[in-house]
Amino acid sequence: MQARLAMPASKLKAHYDVVVVGSGYGAGVAAARLARCGRKVAVLERGREFLPGDFPENVAQASRETQVSGARGHMGSRTALYDVRVGDDIHVMMACGLGGTSLINANVCLAPDPRVFDDAAWPSAVRRDRLLAEGFVRARHMLRPEASSRTQSYEKVRALRLAASAFERSVEPIPLHVSHTSGPNAAGVHQEACKECGDCCGGCNVGAKTTVASTYIADAAAFGAEVFTGVRVLSLSKDERNGWRVWAMPTDEDTPRGHKYFVTADIVVLGAGTLGSTEILLRSKAEGLALSHWLGSRFTSNGDAIALAYNNDVEVNGIGVGDPPKAAVPPVGQAVNALIDLRDTKDVRDGLAMCECALPSAFASALPALLAPGAAVFGEHEKRTLGDELEAIERATDSLLKGAYQGAVHNTQTFLAVGHDAGNGVMRLDGDRVAIEWTNGPGQRVFQRIEEMVRTATHATGGTYMRNPATEKIFGGNLMTVHPLGGCTMGETSRTGVVNHKGQVFDTSAGSSPDAVHEGLYVCDGAVVPCPLGIHPLLTITALAERTMIHLAHDHGWHISDAPTPVRATQQTPAAAPSEGRPRERRLPWFARWLRRAPAPVEGE
Amino acid sequence: MADGSGEIDLRALPKMVRWYSPAHLVSTGWRSVVSEIFGQYADQRIMQATIDGFAPEIMKMVVGRYNYSDLRELGDGDKVWVDYIADLGDGFDSTYAMASLVSQPQIDIEGVGTLPGAKMLIMGGDQVYPFPTRQAYRERFAMPYATALPPAPDGGWRRLLFVLPGNHDWYDGLSSFDHMFCKARFGHAAENKIGGWLCPQHRSYFAIRLPHNWWIWGADIQLAQYLDAGQILYFEGIAQEMKAHPTEAPKLILCTAEPSWNYDKDEKLQGEDNLSTITKIATDAGARVAAVVAGDLHHYSRYESKETGTQFFTAGGGGAYFSPTHYLDDTRKVAWGDRKLELNLKCQIKDGKPTGEPSCWPSRGESRWLSLRTLAFPFSNYGYAVALGVIYWVMIWMFSTTPYNGKTVGETILHDPSFHWWPGIFMLAPLAAATNVILGIWCLALWVVLYGYADSAWGKKAKLLLGTLHWLAHIATMIALYYAVSYVSFYLVESAWPQAREVLENLDLRTTPDVRELLRAIVIFPLIMIFIGGLVAGFVWGAYLTISCLMGLHCDQAFASMAIPDYKNFLRMKVEPNKLTIYSIGLRRTPRRWSWRKTKDTGLGAVAGPAIVPARPLRPSLIDGPVEIRVGDLKRPSGSGSAVV
Ligand SMILES: Cc1cc2nc3c(=O)[nH]c(=O)nc-3n(C[C@H](O)[C@H](O)[C@H](O)COP(=O)(O)OP(=O)(O)OC[C@H]3O[C@@H](n4cnc5c(N)ncnc54)[C@H](O)[C@@H]3O)c2cc1C
Numbered sequence A: 001m002q003a004r005l006a007m008p009a010s011k012l013k014a015h016y017d018v019v020v021v022g023s024g025y026g027a028g029v030a031a032a033r034l035a036r037c038g039r040k041v042a043v044l045e046r047g048r049e050f051l052p053g054d055f056p057e058n059v060a061q062a063s064r065e066t067q068v069s070g071a072r073g074h075m076g077s078r079t080a081l082y083d084v085r086v087g088d089d090i091h092v093m094m095a096c097g098l099g100g101t102s103l104i105n106a107n108v109c110l111a112p113d114p115r116v117f118d119d120a121a122w123p124s125a126v127r128r129d130r131l132l133a134e135g136f137v138r139a140r141h142m143l144r145p146e147a148s149s150r151t152q153s154y155e156k157v158r159a160l161r162l163a164a165s166a167f168e169r170s171v172e173p174i175p176l177h178v179s180h181t182s183g184p185n186a187a188g189v190h191q192e193a194c195k196e197c198g199d200c201c202g203g204c205n206v207g208a209k210t211t212v213a214s215t216y217i218a219d220a221a222a223f224g225a226e227v228f229t230g231v232r233v234l235s236l237s238k239d240e241r242n243g244w245r246v247w248a249m250p251t252d253e254d255t256p257r258g259h260k261y262f263v264t265a266d267i268v269v270l271g272a273g274t275l276g277s278t279e280i281l282l283r284s285k286a287e288g289l290a291l292s293h294w295l296g297s298r299f300t301s302n303g304d305a306i307a308l309a310y311n312n313d314v315e316v317n318g319i320g321v322g323d324p325p326k327a328a329v330p331p332v333g334q335a336v337n338a339l340i341d342l343r344d345t346k347d348v349r350d351g352l353a354m355c356e357c358a359l360p361s362a363f364a365s366a367l368p369a370l371l372a373p374g375a376a377v378f379g380e381h382e383k384r385t386l387g388d389e390l391e392a393i394e395r396a397t398d399s400l401l402k403g404a405y406q407g408a409v410h411n412t413q414t415f416l417a418v419g420h421d422a423g424n425g426v427m428r429l430d431g432d433r434v435a436i437e438w439t440n441g442p443g444q445r446v447f448q449r450i451e452e453m454v455r456t457a458t459h460a461t462g463g464t465y466m467r468n469p470a471t472e473k474i475f476g477g478n479l480m481t482v483h484p485l486g487g488c489t490m491g492e493t494s495r496t497g498v499v500n501h502k503g504q505v506f507d508t509s510a511g512s513s514p515d516a517v518h519e520g521l522y523v524c525d526g527a528v529v530p531c532p533l534g535i536h537p538l539l540t541i542t543a544l545a546e547r548t549m550i551h552l553a554h555d556h557g558w559h560i561s562d563a564p565t566p567v568r569a570t571q572q573t574p575a576a577a578p579s580e581g582r583p584r585e586r587r588l589p590w591f592a593r594w595l596r597r598a599p600a601p602v603e604g605e
Numbered sequence B: 001m002a003d004g005s006g007e008i009d010l011r012a013l014p015k016m017v018r019w020y021s022p023a024h025l026v027s028t029g030w031r032s033v034v035s036e037i038f039g040q041y042a043d044q045r046i047m048q049a050t051i052d053g054f055a056p057e058i059m060k061m062v063v064g065r066y067n068y069s070d071l072r073e074l075g076d077g078d079k080v081w082v083d084y085i086a087d088l089g090d091g092f093d094s095t096y097a098m099a100s101l102v103s104q105p106q107i108d109i110e111g112v113g114t115l116p117g118a119k120m121l122i123m124g125g126d127q128v129y130p131f132p133t134r135q136a137y138r139e140r141f142a143m144p145y146a147t148a149l150p151p152a153p154d155g156g157w158r159r160l161l162f163v164l165p166g167n168h169d170w171y172d173g174l175s176s177f178d179h180m181f182c183k184a185r186f187g188h189a190a191e192n193k194i195g196g197w198l199c200p201q202h203r204s205y206f207a208i209r210l211p212h213n214w215w216i217w218g219a220d221i222q223l224a225q226y227l228d229a230g231q232i233l234y235f236e237g238i239a240q241e242m243k244a245h246p247t248e249a250p251k252l253i254l255c256t257a258e259p260s261w262n263y264d265k266d267e268k269l270q271g272e273d274n275l276s277t278i279t280k281i282a283t284d285a286g287a288r289v290a291a292v293v294a295g296d297l298h299h300y301s302r303y304e305s306k307e308t309g310t311q312f313f314t315a316g317g318g319g320a321y322f323s324p325t326h327y328l329d330d331t332r333k334v335a336w337g338d339r340k341l342e343l344n345l346k347c348q349i350k351d352g353k354p355t356g357e358p359s360c361w362p363s364r365g366e367s368r369w370l371s372l373r374t375l376a377f378p379f380s381n382y383g384y385a386v387a388l389g390v391i392y393w394v395m396i397w398m399f400s401t402t403p404y405n406g407k408t409v410g411e412t413i414l415h416d417p418s419f420h421w422w423p424g425i426f427m428l429a430p431l432a433a434a435t436n437v438i439l440g441i442w443c444l445a446l447w448v449v450l451y452g453y454a455d456s457a458w459g460k461k462a463k464l465l466l467g468t469l470h471w472l473a474h475i476a477t478m479i480a481l482y483y484a485v486s487y488v489s490f491y492l493v494e495s496a497w498p499q500a501r502e503v504l505e506n507l508d509l510r511t512t513p514d515v516r517e518l519l520r521a522i523v524i525f526p527l528i529m530i531f532i533g534g535l536v537a538g539f540v541w542g543a544y545l546t547i548s549c550l551m552g553l554h555c556d557q558a559f560a561s562m563a564i565p566d567y568k569n570f571l572r573m574k575v576e577p578n579k580l581t582i583y584s585i586g587l588r589r590t591p592r593r594w595s596w597r598k599t600k601d602t603g604l605g606a607v608a609g610p611a612i613v614p615a616r617p618l619r620p621s622l623i624d625g626p627v628e629i630r631v632g633d634l635k636r637p638s639g640s641g642s643a644v645v
């Protein structure tokens, strides 16, 4: 079982070798690897710790675990799990909790098309030193992505296959960081076998999801890292004697006034996510830290779009049922299972990919009422025959009356599409929060192409095409992404980026050379990615972080131990057979082996 | 018939090679000598490379061949399945049983479930026994494989086949092999089909690119000799290619024709070690070697390197006689790049869990038990026994006719009342060998042959002792047989003489006692000596093999004499981005000749299915594993050419 790892901020010491901010993929990698280097590491996470069973199961709990913030203020608890940032041009969804967005994402572990790294935005060292490939090896080793062997049997995948036929493509099973059998994971934490309840995106209550908390953070803790939750990092400043001051406050306070404190560290690694890390650096810059003028720029949504095919003619079974199941339906599968890969285009930037997605059961009871009017107002579908139309109406009413597991909602497919946008959004500090400006974002061609693609797919299964309701005109008509990237992008020098290829933050104070860096300050999360990846980003973020840590360890002359994760004292394990206690067996030739059966003389007899 | 069409006569299909048949021994003996010479003076690999070309711009194209990195081509989801089999092309029963297992669309294995058929098959050497003529390839290799996997209904191929030559393929200097498998070099890349198999290969070695920068390398070491320069150039080119991938680290499965980690170092190589040469090329390019796979020994075993995580498989179970496992050492050392790796056999995995037992199949105990079957040597190798009988008879004849004290040795031994065989024989036998020069030479020759035959695994002195003991056993048996057969022949001639005399008289021939003695000495005695005494001589040979085999010597020879077609195995490998899973699949018993049915007789035959099926379904089982090799557990080679190590 997953053990509780977090401590309250009151236990914080004054100084650490390393402070890691955040606990998503990037932060987790940094914490684990530096703890394995023998450093004294502290992990500061603003959210709370969630263990399997703690995640919302119904609409009431889910809304309690939702926080929405925007220009008009903040709504909901600041430690609520689902963190939605409403913006003028684009909305962003992420998670707040120990493990970062890995707690609620769809587990998709795919590597980008190798040509993505030929983009001039990447520092050439990333292509050259081949450590990124090593990073992918390590990332996969920890997360153990594996496709479900039953992928092709899930109804939503079958429906997707139908949609794929419209592009003359087949669907490909996606490797997921979900454990399909029960047993210890790469960090020695026991995980249950996936029950195919489809609830990954609400948070896994089974314990099958391989989150950062159950891998990297658990590994870091086993190597002595101290993990703190409820600590919101505000900014960084230099300390004359002790490297860096990490300014923080309790997350659940609304204003820093009077609650602000700092810890010092020789090395600070920012892993607070694209928005989090950028926000911290923007604030630090405002407070006087010399940083590149690129800070906040090159925001990309990774060409990300969500759309619904409502009320298809075929069964989709794309609503999670939770555990214990809320309805008797066939296995839903994992949140996302299969991909239509259209990335093999001549220009890598034209590549698109699309997958289905099961919506979490916590929202299930709200869906029929949410989708039916939405579809009536915004939906568009191919002309149906009268018989089909009647059936469709019957399904719609079925869902309204009997719930999400029947009728129209049961037959609703959610599409997640990714592509390459221009990647030129800008994040700015607007008072206390970070705001994203991306005026030409929604108009970009990639989103029209995605819309076309999803519409084609929807019509192939006879559904009603709906854009993500949250992006409809009445809600502002802008985009919504779950893959925010950029803001502290990599570059060769401070003239082209915010950090170098090793994640070190460029120092732009007067008189310093363009490749000068702030000693001991690193960013390693989605914020460093300098261009859209055209595929789900978590594996790349993790691999880049692994690469950063290889460089960091090497530059300091440290060795990242590759010993297996030690079993923590709190965990119960069957006592291992003591091998030293027993007298060593004599080596006997084979024909005399029976001699061994004679009982060994007991000492003192 | 090679293409699986036409009428098949099940009884006429090839049987297991009888390694101890005298005719075979003679022909293989000199052919292997010739092939050594051929191999050294006319190395086919150099010709292949010359025709194929090795100028830099051509090499660019050459290393880009066999690119199956697009998952859609061979993939099953995000994985690719590849089979490995080696040492096939022996008797039809075992070869075909394995061919049909491999060719099935899927196999169900207890405790594992269903494994889909692999779209690619690697053959690891010895595609034919005993000598690689074109006809032998057709009958022993192509026919079973083409029958098991006929072409697709439209005549196209269904699966890919890559083949490495083993020593038996090299015995004709590789020319039949080249003709059979490497036609692509002459522009036949899409045409070189064997049934439903396509051989896209140009040379006798290859590097196959799989998705996620996984590679399979097959190295051709000729007759356990050097890697030629063209081959090294080829693999160096490949190494550059695999190094270039930005997001996928290079990963390698290495196939060689012999499991050199099982052998003591061969002086012939003069300090060069093929395995370390090739692994150095790979690891210098930063590749992780997940598994080294070889055949040559006809059993299954797996060694593991704790240090690098690399697994060393021996899986020579494609059809040739089964060879035992009990002599395998628990630990071995193998040259690896610039270093030595310690290998450990005790890594068996059962039902997915390590047991700490030696990972070989069959188990050592079972293997020892099977060794006892060698005692039946004279019956399973009657021709050889008779040949021994002839040698016995010749030597005994010379021995008994050697003059001694005015009589012959034979008369002295049998009739002289003053001669006490114990200890007299110890005087008489050496004396006879000394006086009768020809006998002496025969005795010496016999010793030389037996000494040469003796296993040298335990060193020179042990070999000397072993050869001498074997020789003494034969000499003693000869003398004992002389007594025994003489008395039997006296008795027989006694009882048969009245009839014989009648026959002779009717033929108007002399019937004096001389004739009677002659009848005994040149008809009855030799007949018994050769045909029954031969059995005893064969038994001595078998006992020698059995005893040595139990001690871990002469194991291969002992089991070659039995030609057991059972205990066959192959490897089914699942290649995933971060993991290689190897299912070691064994077939405990292969069907015998009488249990094959022609599909059309059973009325079940689909047009595209195999033409011959076993009466009862084959029952493969998981003999080890599944062995999961996680890429992250494999030690990253140092000095991988990157900025940071
Ligand atoms: C619903 C959903 C589904 C997704 N599905 C996939 C998918 O299938 N495949 C894929 O590749 N990607 C997916 N993603 C995206 C992916 O999860 C993110 O890109 C990834 O988690 C980003 O990792 P990160 O390390 O950059 O930051 P995060 O994982 O976001 O972690 C940042 C952490 O820092 C903390 N933090 C932020 N600010 C502060 C602060 N000031 N002080 C302290 N802590 C702070 C946050 O609470 C959070 O825990 C999905 C995202 C969502 C929302």
Ligand SMILES: [Fe+2]
Pocket: B087, B125, B126, B166, B296, B297, B298, B316, B320
């Ligand atoms: Fe062989």
